[in-house]
Amino acid sequence: MMYYGSIVNETDTIIDEVTMVQMPVGNSYTGLDQAEIFCHGGQYVLKQILQQIYKFDIRPAEPGEFTRRAFLAGRIDLTKAEAVADLIASKTEYSYRSARDNLLGELSQHINTLRDRAILLLAEIEAAIDYPEENLDISEKKNQLESIEFLISSIKELIDSYKSGKIIKEGFKIVIAGRPNAGKSSLFNLLLNQNRAIVTPTPGTTRDYLTEWIELDGHAVSLTDTAGLRKSVSAIEKSGQFYAEVEMKRADLIIWMADISKKSWKSSLLYDLEKLSKFGDVLIVLNKTDLANKTAFKNISSAIKELGIYGLILSCKTRSGIGKLKKDLINSINKNMPDLTDRLVVTSERHKKKLTNSLKYLKNAQKGIQSEISPELIAFELRQAVNKIDEITGRIYTEDILDNIFSHFCIGK
Amino acid sequence: MKHLDFDILVIGGGHAGVEAALVASHTGKRVGLISLDKTKLALMSCNPSVGGLGKSHIVKEIDALGGVMARATDATGIQFRKLNLSRGPAVWATRVQADRTAYNQYICQIINNDPNIEVIEAAADAILVENGQAVGVELDSGESVMAKAVIVCTGTFLGGLIHIGEKKIKAGRKGEKAAYKLTNSFRSLGFEVGRLKTGTPPRLDGTTIDYDLCEIQPGIEPKPYFSYDTKAIEIEQVPCFLTYTTKETKKIIQANLKKSPMFSGQIKSTGPRYCPSIEDKIYRFSDRDRHQIFLEPEGKNNSEVYPNGFSTSLPEDIQLKAIKTITGLENVKITQPGYAIEYDYCPAYQIKNSLETKLIANLYFAGQINGTSGYEEAAGQGLLAGLNASLKIDQEPPLILDRAESYIGVMIDDLVTRSTTEPYRMFTSRAEYRLCLREDNARDRLFDYANRYNLIPKEKYSQFTILQKETDLEMAKLSKIVISVAKLGKLADIFEKKENVSLADLLTVPGVEYDDIEPFIGSNGSYLSDADAIKERVSIFIKYKGYIKKQEREVSKFRNMESQFIPEDMPYNELNGLRNEAQEKFTRFKPISLGQASRIEGVTTGDIAALSVHVRKYSNKQKNRPEVE
Structure with a gap:
């Protein structure tokens, strides 16, 4: 029902003329009694109206409360609730689109298709166990293996998508690291000044000042300066290094800065490269070219060849090389960005964990089928795999398996 | 006129009624067993066999809880088999062909010799209720029999109606009376009553079967017994035979489908999908040209044969025409036609996990009245209903078995959390903790209860605890004995690895059996228990150990949810944030715990999340409520 009327204050003075829609219980987003008021724009009017409303022992919703209520009322399932949270927190067009797809249930739909496939396989195995005397047309080992391989590769694909999913949701994480005085903070500030900084509006996501958000080619990028980290944590060098390493591990790309004005820079870098091998993508930046003379400059090129690296030559001071650096960064981001038009992306860490668990059980089941272990053990692994999938969206019902058995096999003496 | 008073009245002398009466008697109660025919106790209405997947597990549990079904089957078994032996121990299943007449006589004798049980040959017309409590039963003679508790085990006799083609016969079993007034009594007490259907094949004259055209299916030796007490049975064994329907059979049945009451619309109630x-x-699998038919002997001195797989309600002449097209049955004579039977049941959301009805205190339901099918399922419920009625009289809490400790627990939990739309039968796939619920460990799971409630002799329990201890000792021993690869001999090939190995680890390798490692064990020690029993237990425990451990982790998560109890008076209608459907479901099923609530059909994770918040709030409120003077 839609109403038209005025909102008045205690003295019957009209604040605004409004329309109001009342949604009956069960039909609203939260499943509860709900009303929406449409008023004219303007902060002042809005504030006045809210003030009147609050007088009736009504309070503003806490962050995420509507979604929580919708979830509790069973209006949306877990994946959808999580998608709403993502949607609210989305910082870029990309993350908005991915969250919206999740909300539309495309991810749940896809996951449910996989679940159905797993249940079908499980039903076959269960039928053979519970009806040992019937001549059932159970599919051959080869077909069972095909089914499970399909499941494994589909779930793997979803798990792999998390890398992009995480970038979509949390932004592309670049960590600037390197030895003391290599110019980390200079690069950090340079990149901040040259690019539009993003203000994170979400309360509760306070990030320390060593991480800032910038936009690069339409992507949200979080930039962390490990030099600052070291200072901020404490005077104890060791713990500082520990934090730097944690950040580096979480990075999608590490910018490793080497100071080529130092005489021993080559041997130092050689040593550092070995340590860097345990991390993900690393971009080596050779800084302070402004301090290197011409001969030294030539040496750099041959040193790069010698080391067998891709080294980007930069001077933070003169800003030479910064354009190239940005191009490299954008390339790296694009390389990790999924094509959202035809791919589903897992953006939640929780989903990724469940999928990883499920994959583990599927692999056990695959091994079991291959080595022909007793079917109740294969069924056990498959059930666990399905349970983990169900923890993402819903839950398991043994009736589902039985329904499948009955619809596919002629059973019963 | 008032009849003698009893502690417990049991209505119906089938498999549920008999177990209920016996357990009540064991716990010192005076029992009146109301049966339409006192010579037909525990008669097998359908196939003459006990056990099979899931069902055999229940029989083992009944045995561990002191019930009679396992012993009766062993004593009258004419063919013993174990199914699924090529698979793991969790899905091994004993199946025994029993001599129908001998089984019935064995049970009659036990009941008749039980001083605590009196069989009352009558029909029950009504449940007598005072102040919301069952206090007795009104018989068709007009007499009232009074008792402290009443257990209803009516089977197909509650409003039974047989269909053979268009012919309808009022009966609970072919040629027998049924109970028609009792349903009205349930309705007027407020119970929802539904109707289910089941069926049975014709019985054949075995002397007219050409067995040479069929495949013989002998039993196995040594015989796998149901009861842990059975030592040896000397009864002549009889084989079963396997044959097939033909294209001719298909043609005849397809041409006459409309004459079947299931297809003509004469029967509207649902039958079991697993027993079509x-x-x-x-009709449903028209692409198949043949179906298996197992020819099962009805008894040693009985030439009748049960053609398992040929359940039908077609008219008699069509039955005969069709069955004669089956290989080996070309000249067969039918001794009793197959038929479908409809009967009344009360959807099981109306009972608690103790099997007591929610509506009327001290009234218990067991067996087909709860929507189940099968002798074993009925017997398992009968036993629990009898025990819980007895405990209630003694003002003790009921025994409620959970899904992680028994198939009986799985069954009852399934019944009380789902709306039965077809007769419920046990399958091993219903048990999510299947690897822990095996035939071999039924006593490990249930003997403590049996001992606590005095359902078994004390010395049996102490013998078993010795067996458990000695099993542990033997397992410890196998972990300690380490063999060098060089000494493994043949086993080295199976073992594959090139390292020293303990016998326990060696036994976990697929293909290595206890007999293979036995030569390395050395002296057998001086165990009091049976060496074979220890051997079997040790080898199953060790082979399954890894999986059991994983499953036990799941069990502890499950128990956590089960132990979050929901107050019985939870006002579901007043709870915010619950969907209407969830409110209705919870009000209807009254789940005892969050775990159970989560298993109610149609309930979502969201409902459980919301409910858990309310349960916590509600419990706190109750706790903090000031004492009322």
Whole structure:
């Protein structure tokens, strides 16, 4: 029902003329009694109206409360609730689109298709166990293996998508690291000044000042300066290094800065490269070219060849090389960005964990089928795999398996 | 006029009623067993066999809880088999062909010799209720029999109606009376009553079967017994035979489908999908040219044969025409036609996990009245209903078995959390903790209860605890004995690895059996228990150990949810944030715990999340409520 009327204050003075829609219980987003008021724009009017409303022992919703209520009322399932949270927190067009797809249930739909496939396989195995005397047309080992391989590769694909999913949701994480005085903070500030900084509006996501958000080619990028980290944590060098390493591990790309004005820079870098091998993508930046003379400059090129690296030559001071650096960064981001038009992306860490668990059980089941272990053990692994999938969206019902058995096999003496 | 008073009245002398009466008697109660025919106690209405997947597990549990079904089957078994032996121990299943007449006589003798049980030959017309409590039963003679508790085990006799083609016969079993007034009594007490259907094949004259055309299916030796007490049975064994329907059979049945009451619309109630009639199988799987038919002997001195797989309600002449097209049955004579039977049941959301009804205190339901099918399922419920009625009289809390400790627990939990729309039968796939619920460990799971409630002799329990201890000792021993690869001999090939190995680890390798490692064990020690029993237990425990451990982790998560109890008076209608459907479901099923609530059909994770918040709030409120003077 839609109403038209005025909102008045205690003295019957009209604040605004409004329309109001009342949604009956069960039909609203939260499943509860709900009303929406449409008023004219303007902060002042809005504030006045809210003030009147609050007088009736009504309070503003806490962050995420509507979604929580919708979830509790069973209006949306877990994946959808999580998608709403993502949607609210989305910082870029990309993350908005991915969250919206999740909300539309495309991810749940896809996951449910996989679940159905797993249940079908499980039903076959269960039928053979519970009806040992019937001549059932159970599919051959080869077909069972095909089914499970399909499941494994589909779930793997979803798990792999998390890398992009995480970038979509949390932004592309670049960590600037390197030895003391290599110019980390200079690069950090340079990149901040040259690019539009993003203000994170979400309360509760306070990030320390060593991480800032910038936009690069339409992507949200979080930039962390490990030099600052070291200072901020404490005077104890060791713990500082520990934090730097944690950040580096979480990075999608590490910018490793080497100071080529130092005489021993080559041997130092050689040593550092070995340590860097345990991390993900690393971009080596050779800084302070402004301090290197011409001969030294030539040496750099041959040193790069010698080391067998891709080294980007930069001077933070003169800003030479910064354009190239940005191009490299954008390339790296694009390389990790999924094509959202035809791919589903897992953006939640929780989903990724469940999928990883499920994959583990599927692999056990695959091994079991291959080595022909007793079917109740294969069924056990498959059930666990399905349970983990169900923890993402819903839950398991043994009736589902039985329904499948009955619809596919002629059973019963 | 008032009849003698009893502690407990049991209505119906089938498999549920008999177990209920016996357990009540064991716990010192005076029992009146009301049966339409006192010579037909525990008569097998359908196939003459006990056990099979899931069902055999229940029989083992009944045995561990002191019930009679396992012993009765062993004592009258004419063919013993164990199914699934090529698979793991969790899905091994004993199946025994029993001599129908001998089984019935064995049970009658036990009941008749039980001083605490009096069989009352009558029909029950009504449940007598005072102040919301069952206090007795009104018989068809007009007499009232009074008792402290009443257990209803009516089977197909509650409003039974047989269908053979268009012919309808009022009966609970072919040629027997049924109870028609009792349903009205349930309705007027406020119970929802539904109708289910089941069926049975014709019985054949075995002397007219050409067995040479069929495949013989002998039993196995040594015989796998149901009861842990059975040592040896000397009864002549009889084989079963396997044959097939033909294209001719298919043609005849397809041409006459409309004459089957299931297809003509004469029967509207649902039958079990797992036990379809032959017409149903041919209709639904029309691409198959033949279906298996097992020819099962009805007894040693009984030439009748039960053609398992040929359940039908077609008219008699069509039954005969069709069955004669089956290989080996070309000249067969039918001794009793197959039929479908409809009967009344009360959807099981109306009972608690103790099997007591929610509506009327001290009234218990067991067996087909709860929507189940099968002798074993009925017997398992009968036993629990009898025990819980007895405990209630003694003002003790009921025994409620959970899904992680028994198939009986799985069954009852399934019944009380789902709306039965077809007769419920046990399958091992219903048990999510299947690897822990095995035939071999039924006593490990249930003997403590049996001992606590005095359902078994004390010395049996102490003997078993010795067996448990000695099993542990033997397992410890196998972990300690380490063999060098060089000494493994043949086993080295199976073992594959090149390192020293303990016998326990060696036994976990697929293909290595206890007999293979036995030569390395050395002296057998001086165990009091049976060496073979220890051997079997040790080898199953060790082989399954890894999986059991994983499953036990799941069990502890499950128990956590089960132990979050929901107050019985939870006002579901007043709870915010619950969907209407969830409110209705919870009000209807009254789940005892969050775990159970989560298993109610149609309930979502969101409902459980919301409910858990309310349960916590509500419990706190109750706790903090000031004492009322």
